[in-house]
Amino acid sequence: MWSFFHRLASPKHFYLFANRIIPWLGWSTLITFIIGTYLGLFVAPTDYQQGESYRIIYIHVPAAWMSMFVYMIMAIAGGIGLIWKMKMADIIASSAAPLGAAFTILALITGSLWGKPMWGTWWIWDARLTSELILLFLYLGFIALQSAIEDRRTAANACAILALVGVVNIPIIHYSVEWWNTLHQGPTVTRFGKSAMATSMLIPLLTMFLAFKLYFGTTLLMRARVEILERERDTTWMKKMIMGSDK
Amino acid sequence: MTNSSLSKAFIAIIKRDLTLALRTRSEIANPLIFFVIIVSLFPLAVSPEPELLKTMAPGVIWVAALLSTMLSLDSIFRSDFEDGSLEQMLLSPHPMPILVLGKIIAHWLVSGLPLIFLAPLLGVLLFLPYDAMPALLATLALGTPVLSLVGAIGVALTVGLRRGGVLLSLLVLPLYIPVLIFASNAIATAAADMSIKGQLYFLAAMFALALTLAPLATAAALRISLR
């Protein structure tokens, strides 16, 4: 088990591993997406308060969860790359950033679409949406810093520090926004009860969540694969492999 | 290496940066003038209505403080980076986070501290009630060091880049949001004659956290930027 992880740290083995696993991940992403969409649109019951419009949570909530999750992945990978100087960790962190930003944007757009039937406006300074917006800024800063530094190793290490600083700040930002929100708006309608959600609504949500995770895994590996191709283009194993496939 | 030689180096850094700041006075003055101008733009842009300005005052003053700090941040490391002084600092056998802390303290003394003195004047311009003045000063006293500390990380990350300026604000401003929220809220709360202990405790906690972690992150970031 341990030696398996150890081997994955080398770009070559990671590349071969990614090649093998991507089709599997890709297909299971597609299948869970289809099942989740079907369950969410046709099986889950209509909400007695919000009618049909609540169904957008099957995209909004997983996207919001993923936006946080991906930032954590980035920070952890960045920290590993910084401390143990592991090339693969840097590659994972830099590949994850645009995906995380995309999830955040998705969460913002769906949140705003949902806001229209709920509150009658496209945007509301709701605590969660505001936190998502700030998270998007953090992602954009990360990506901007990454693209501003030419040297790959320097860029990876600088971004790792930024991600770690961000991770320390996210709970603080989150808490302060929540606090600011309750203060200014009073208790707003919570989107869906914090209490128990009906199982028939929860199962589609969890299925969609799984689908988002699988999608993230697939695209992360694909992006990492491209990154490895670019970084390792001068190594002998890469040359051999490409020559081999040409014949 | 003894502790006394470390404290000697620490004090020498602060003294050096203060001397440099005094010899290039316009660099201190410009962000302060900017601070005053931003605040005075609001009555012109929105309305001179006292009631309206009164409610906006805490937020406007704090946003202006954020922006003027942003302007002065680059001076912490930029010129030292260009003339090689930063390299010499990294090659000093003293622990880098301590030396970095010295530079941050010097930065706060020339850019944060004057804001505290200017702010009451701007409070008067914006019809901030006198009851809220102590809160304004207290939040600035606790909040501006956090701005210098967190900002230093951003400068350290961007100092090696030719066009670091805009990127710096993109990196740093989102991290300033908690300070902005608690500080401006504390002032508004004080204006409404309510207790602001909670907000001040939170600002103090952020200050303590930034004081312990920011010099470490800044030193690590400088090491990376100077490669």
Add this chain to the structure above:
Amino acid sequence: MTVNSTPTSEGLEIRNLSCTREDRTLFSGLSFHLTTGHAIQIEGPNGSGKTTLLRMLCGLRLADKGEIYWNGCDISEERGAFLSNLNYIGHAHGVKGELTPLENLRVSQAMAARSNSLPLDDALEKVGLLGFEDVPSRTLSAGQRRRVALARLLINPAPLWILDEPFTAIDIQGQKQIENMITQHVLDGGMAILTSHHPLDLSEDHLSRVNLAT
């Protein structure tokens, strides 16, 4: 050379050092050993990686491959011990234009691990800056500013000197002075690594050359 044996010898030892920049190999497999009473002159055309090598030797830049040992310890592990024995003057020499030469030296003195008893005025006199102690450094010429930086070598008693083009912008008389400083330091049991084409007045026993182009 057996690469895996742990070095026990004193001085600065470089093993199998490589540097690539933007996919271009500047040098590779570079090994040498600098001991007390010796100087190494790094030669090579522009862009051959001289400055990069010096920055690596200081630990400012990470080596892509290879190790650097100071007195038998890897410099990235025993950083403090290494740095307190190092005097580095880079291409950008770190002299603040707004401060006077004296103030510049005072800061450098405070930043060093220890300082010898040489008064700062005397150090400035030795590099030919008598009478310029109290004028802002920005009014000095480029060569004079480099002299301020070189005065640091006299007040910080570190045995290892790493100098990047120390003679740049300095007049002939000054070059002689600086050269004397370096040879004196080496003959007194110090160590020096410098990039320069300026010939040093040292016998073959004390001086070796490393050419990066070959």
